[in-house]
Each structure stands twice: as structure tokens, then as C-alpha cells.
Amino acid sequence: xxxxxxxxxxxxxxxxxxxxxxxxxxxxxxxxxxxxxxxxxxxxxxxxxxxxxxxxxxxxxxxxxxxxxxxxxxxxxxxxxxxxxxxxxxxxxxxxxxxxxxxxxxxxxxxxxxxxxxxxxxxxxxxxxxxxxxxxxxxxxxxxxxxxxxxxxxxxxxxxxxxxxxxxxxxxxxxxxxxxxxxxxxxxxxxxxxxxxxxxxxxxxxxxxxxx
Numbered sequence: 255x256x257x258x259x260x261x262x263x264x265x266x267x268x269x270x271x272x273x274x275x276x277x278x279x280x281x282x283x284x285x286x287x288x289x290x291x292x293x294x295x296x297x298x299x300x301x302x303x304x305x306x307x308x309x310x311x312x313x314x315x316x317x318x319x320x321x322x323x324x325x326x327x328x329x330x331x332x333x334x335x336x337x338x339x340x341x342x343x344x345x346x347x348x349x350x351x352x353x354x355x356x357x358x359x360x361x362x363x364x365x366x367x368x369x370x371x372x373x374x375x376x377x378x379x380x381x382x383x384x385x386x387x388x389x390x391x392x393x394x395x396x397x398x399x400x401x402x403x404x405x406x407x408x409x410x411x412x413x414x415x416x417x418x419x420x421x422x423x424x425x426x427x428x429x430x431x432x433x434x435x436x437x438x439x440x441x442x443x444x445x446x447x448x449x450x451x452x453x454x455x456x457x458x459x460x461x462x463x464x465x466x
Contacts, residue, residue, distance in 0.1 A: 281362050281454070288365065288450045289357045291443050292372055296349040298439060299379070303342050325397040334390055345379040362454055369451045373444055380436045384429050391425045 322331040352372040356365065398404055399417060408417075 281365070284450050284453050285356070285365055288369060288447060289353070291446045291450070292349070292353045292356050295372070295376060295440065295443055296346070296353045298443075299342075299346050299349045303346060322394075325394070325401065327393070327397055330393055334386070334393075338386060341382050345375065345382065348375050349379075366451055366454050369447050369454075373447055376440050376444055380433070380440060383436070384432060387429050387432065388425050391421075391428070395421050 322328060349372075352368060352375060356368045356372070359365065359368070395418075399414065
């Protein structure tokens with residue numbers, strides 16, 4: 255339980271005659287809390303960008319380019335890599351910009367606007383990242399399924415419609431798994447920002463901790 259939540263809990267136990275925190279003090283607490291949350295969003299986005307490159311250092315992951323080349327997907331590999339890197343770097347920059355904006359300004363109205371902007375940025379990033387799975391998986395599967403090696407391995411009478419149905423289900427499962435992971439990581443942080451936003455609204459409307 256963080257500092258602001260502890261203050262809320264303790265305040266409800268206090269008599270109304272005790273002094274209440276001022277509007278500015280409450281806003282400062284919410285500002286610090288929001289700044290910390292957005293900082294973690296930025297840190298996690300950087301780690302998410304760096305860690306896959308460390309995984310690719312393992313020998314078992316080095317044959318990806320060779321597989322793409324065998325399927326004549328060199329151009330696609332280059333294009334999708336550029337799209338991913340440019341998109342990821344743009345979002346990392348936006349997360350950093352959001353962090354700087356929230357850290358630099360504690361004005362309640364601007365803070366609320368920055369919280370909304372950050373939540374939208376994270377949601378757009380999640381959809382961008384998830385969209386890579388069906389795009390890459392679909393193109394790779396299409397070319398792999400049309401190779402003589404794959405066709406030769408198909409059992410007699412096997413239907414490509416069934417193969418594609420299974421492939422689509424697998425891709426949807428992968429999207430679902432990564433969506434759950436993003437919800438676990440980013441969703442928790444977004445919920446904290448949403449709570450801070452609601453706290454700012456209550457604080458602005460009533461001006462005391464008891465009513466937040």
C-alpha cells in the first residue's frame with residue numbers, strides 16, 4: 255500500500271476536528287505517485303526493447319534470418335524489422351516524454367491531461383505490439399505452407415483449410431497470451447494512473463482527503 259492510500263485509510267480513522275491536508279499537499283502526493291508509475295512504464299518499455307536482442311544472442315535463435323531467406327522473405331524481414339524498430343523507438347520516446355511532462359508539472363489540470371495521454375499511449379503501444387504477431391505469423395505461415403517440403407509432409411487427404419484453421423487458432427492463442435502478459439505488466443500500472451486521475455477529480459471537487 256503506497257503513501258497516498260495509507261493517508262486515505264488513516265484519515266478515515268481520525269476525528270473531523272484534526273487538520274486536513276491542503277489541496278496543494280494532496281496534489282503533490284498524487285503528482286509524485288503518478289511520476290513514479292510513468293517512470294516504471296518507461297523503464298519496462300526500454301527493457302522490453304532490449305531483452306529480445308539479448309535472447310537473439312543464443313545460437314538457437316540465430317537461424318531466424320536463414321529461415322526467412324529460405325522462404326524468400328528477406329525483403330519482408332527487413333520491412334517488418336524497420337516497422338518494429340521505428341515503432342518501438344517512437345513509443346519509448348513517447349513514454350520518456352510523458353514521464354518528463356508529468357515530472358515537470360504538478361498543476362492538477364495539466365497532470366490529469368498527462369495521465370490521460372499516458373494511458374492512451376500505453377494502449378496504442380500494446381495494440382501495436384500485438385499486431386506484429388498475426389502479421390509476421392500469417393506471412394511466414396503462408397510461405398512455409400507453399401514449400402515442397404511442407405506439402406510433402408502432409409498426410410494424404412489432409413486439407414489446407416484445416417491447417418490454416420489450426421494456424422489461426424494458434425496465432426490467436428499467442429495474441430491472447432501476450433495480451434494477458436501486457437495486462438499483467440502495463441495494466442496494473444494503468445490502473446494506478448486511473449486511480450490517481452480519479453483522486454485528482456475528487457480532490458479538485460471537494461478539496462480534502464476524506465472525500466477522495
